[in-house]
Amino acid sequence: MDQFTLNLLVVGATFALYIGIAIWARAGSTSEFYAAGRGVHPVINGMATGADWMSAASFISMAGIISFGGYNTSAYLMGWTGGYVLLAMLIAPYLRKFGKFTVPEFIGDRFYSQTARTVAVICLITASLTYVIGQMTGVGVAFSRFLEVDKTTGLLIGAAIVFFYAVIGGMKGITYTQVAQYVVLILAYTIPAIFISLKLTGNPLPPLGLFSDHVGSGAPILETLNGMLQDLGFTEYTKQTDTTLNMFLFTVSLMIGTAGLPHVIVRFFTVPTVAAARSSAGWALVFIALLYLTAPAVGAMARVNLIDTVYPNGTTEAPLAYEQRPDWVKNWEQTGLLGFDDKNGDGLINYTGSAETNEFSVNRDIITLANPEIANLPGWVIALVAAGGLAAALSTAAGLLMAISSAVSHDLIKSQINPSISEKGELLSARISMAVAIVIATYLGLNPPGFAAQTVALAFGLAASSIFPALLMGIFSTRINNKGAVAGMIAGLLVTLVYIFLHKGWFFIPGTNSFTDADPLLLSIKSTSFGSIGALVNFVVAYVVSNASDEPPVEIRELVESVRIPSGAGTAVDH
Amino acid sequence: MAENSDKNAYWAANKRIIGISLVIWFICSFGFGILLRPMLSGIKVGGTDLGFWFAQQGSILVFLVLIFTYAAKMNKLDKKYGVDE
Numbered sequence: 084m085d086q087f088t089l090n091l092l093v094v095g096a097t098f099a100l101y102i103g104i105a106i107w108a109r110a111g112s113t114s115e116f117y118a119a120g121r122g123v124h125p126v127i128n129g130m131a132t133g134a135d136w137m138s139a140a141s142f143i144s145m146a147g148i149i150s151f152g153g154y155n156t157s158a159y160l161m162g163w164t165g166g167y168v169l170l171a172m173l174i175a176p177y178l179r180k181f182g183k184f185t186v187p188e189f190i191g192d193r194f195y196s197q198t199a200r201t202v203a204v205i206c207l208i209t210a211s212l213t214y215v216i217g218q219m220t221g222v223g224v225a226f227s228r229f230l231e232v233d234k235t236t237g238l239l240i241g242a243a244i245v246f247f248y249a250v251i252g253g254m255k256g257i258t259y260t261q262v263a264q265y266v267v268l269i270l271a272y273t274i275p276a277i278f279i280s281l282k283l284t285g286n287p288l289p290p291l292g293l294f295s296d297h298v299g300s301g302a303p304i305l306e307t308l309n310g311m312l313q314d315l316g317f318t319e320y321t322k323q324t325d326t327t328l329n330m331f332l333f334t335v336s337l338m339i340g341t342a343g344l345p346h347v348i349v350r351f352f353t354v355p356t357v358a359a360a361r362s363s364a365g366w367a368l369v370f371i372a373l374l375y376l377t378a379p380a381v382g383a384m385a386r387v388n389l390i391d392t393v394y395p396n397g398t399t400e401a402p403l404a405y406e407q408r409p410d411w412v413k414n415w416e417q418t419g420l421l422g423f424d425d426k427n428g429d430g431l432i433n434y435t436g437s438a439e440t441n442e443f444s445v446n447r448d449i450i451t452l453a454n455p456e457i458a459n460l461p462g463w464v465i466a467l468v469a470a471g472g473l474a475a476a477l478s479t480a481a482g483l484l485m486a487i488s489s490a491v492s493h494d495l496i497k498s499q500i501n502p503s504i505s506e507k508g509e510l511l512s513a514r515i516s517m518a519v520a521i522v523i524a525t526y527l528g529l530n531p532p533g534f535a536a537q538t539v540a541l542a543f544g545l546a547a548s549s550i551f552p553a554l555l556m557g558i559f560s561t562r563i564n565n566k567g568a569v570a571g572m573i574a575g576l577l578v579t580l581v582y583i584f585l586h587k588g589w590f591f592i593p594g595t596n597s598f599t600d601a602d603p604l605l606l607s608i609k610s611t612s613f614g615s616i617g618a619l620v621n622f623v624v625a626y627v628v629s630n631a632s633d634e635p636p637v638e639i640r641e642l643v644e645s646v647r648i649p650s651g652a653g654t655a656v657d658h
Numbered sequence: 659m660a661e662n663s664d665k666n667a668y669w670a671a672n673k674r675i676i677g678i679s680l681v682i683w684f685i686c687s688f689g690f691g692i693l694l695r696p697m698l699s700g701i702k703v704g705g706t707d708l709g710f711w712f713a714q715q716g717s718i719l720v721f722l723v724l725i726f727t728y729a730a731k732m733n734k735l736d737k738k739y740g741v742d743e
Contacts, residue, residue, distance in 0.1 A: 161687045168679070168725055172679060293715070294704025295704060303705020305704065323695070327692060331688060331693065361729040368718075368721060376719075652743060
């Protein structure tokens with residue numbers, strides 16, 4: 084069977100599975116549509132959260148980012164996992180106790196302010212929509228490389244699948260498809276990694292392999308890699324080149340951004356109790372850690388494999404002749420993600436760390452996708468990686484679309500436009516919002532705006548600087564009032580946005596930036612790291628304004644005290 | 659649990675557990691992984707130093723232990739104060 088047929092079969096089988104689950108898990112009430120009826124087992128919710136959280140960026144891009152950035156990229160590993168500690172202790176249990184359907188709803192009720200709720204809705208929609216564009220383009224890339232259809236067709240097929248199970252099943256359908264998608268994506272990620280770890284280090288567990296000896300050289304693999312990179316004029320893999328300040332702040336931003344991303348928080352509304360919300364955050368991290376502990380091993384080993392391919396006789400000998408390049412190089416050259424430019428005309432692939440002499444350009448995104456081919460793994464593994472990339476992108480897209488549609492139908496339509504809407508009417512409007520959100524996301528995926536690549540800075544900046552501090556203060560302080568919260572959120576949001584715009588261009592229009600991340604405005608703080616500073620501004624402003632104005636009313640104090648006590652979460656379901 | 663003092667004691671105990679957990683959380687990620695890495699560079703782990711291990715692997719393992727320990731401690735606390743479900 085040829086590779087194309089194999090890809091088609093594996094991807095087709097996973098898609099059939101998702102559709103089957105959607106038909107089985109139809110949503111009949113708003114509680115089922117928004118919160119899967121609050122009956123999801125904490126382990127199952129943990130698995131669904133894993134798929135919800137791990138996007139095309141985690142699956143496709145992260146190993147590549149680590150592979151080419153080495154130690155400096157540890158911020159992603161610590162930030163995107165450490166946020167779950169904050170979520171488990173500071174956010175999820177209390178919002179579950181609150182017992183309603185959306186994150187803006189908590190902010191609006193706790194700060195007795197429609198303005199606060201609206202600011203939260205705007206942050207949520209902006210962050211989620213930028214994020215979802217990345218998923219849609221990821222679907223397009225995976226389709227065009229593995230199923231030989233053009234990107235537009237691929238994207239439309241993906242959108243149709245999401246449309247089907249998200250509109251019919253709501254949170255309930257999304258939860259159970261995410262569980263299936265998690266299984267597909269984690270198998271697709273770990274199986275090639277195990278093969279590669281065995282081949283390079285003899286250790287079948289990639290996280291242990293990363294710190295084991297290299298089979299070829301007998302020295303530890305990281306030492307071998309450092310040596311290879313030094314020979315070729317690259318920065319050593321384990322060396323820090325980013326400033327400590329920026330790395331610290333970037334990690335903070337990713338962590339608090341993770342704990343403030345609404346599409347992740349709402350997953351914890353689906354479990355039956357507060358205790359289940361706490362343990363479910365732990366299970367989510369177990370399932371996420373399986374990938375995040377594998378990714379650094381994949382990153383380092385892929386780099387070794389790549390250099391070994393180009394320098395088959397060692398980095399001190401002559402590189403491979405272009406004419407003798409393996410098939411996988413030819414395959415990926417066609418996508419434009421690999422390139423060769425014979426600058427010195429010797430017909431050899433000179434891969435070096437200097438811009439003048441390097442002749443081999445490798446796009447970071449191919450590290451995960453090309454890994455099985457680089458390591459000569461069987462065809463079914465390649466097909467599985469294709470299905471895994473699609474599962475990662477589709478599961479995150481569905482979670483984001485869910486957050487957007489519930490914000491529109493619950494926080495805008497039900498709360499502000501038509502409060503007397505019946506449950507049936509709200510369910511219908513939730514489905515229509517979902518359908519509209521998918522159409523917009525598909526359109527933006529086909530015509531990505533210039534800022535699509537700035538997803539990390541924008542989504543995490545917004546969540547870190549506005550939503551996370553508001554939630555934290557709403558739970559841990561009884562003194563922060565409506566004025567303080569609104570002023571804090573707007574201040575945090577504005578300084579973060581302005582800092583991002585100053586470095587990335589106003590509204591991401593190229594050329595309108597006054598600074599660059601290489602030479603930033605404040606010390607060495609890059610725009611991607613500024614969410615942490617925005618959060619600090621939010622806290623300070625909220626504190627000062629609250630203390631200068633009236634205390635919150637007595638019923639708000641009672642609300643805060645009630646979310647701090649776990650008992651009664653089950654009865655707070657309907658409202 | 660009707661008593662206000664009980665509610666306050668429960669909340670104070672929760673905050674204490676969170677405080678201790680977050681100190682460990684900070685030391686094992688920001689501390690060993692970033693700020694203290696130069697100080698730990700003498701301790702070798704599999705071809706590199708301890709700080710690198712914490713930054714790329716150790717911190718994640720510590721996070722896992724922290725969340726499950728927190729969940730277990732809170733379950734006990736919930737029972738003690740009669741606020742479990």
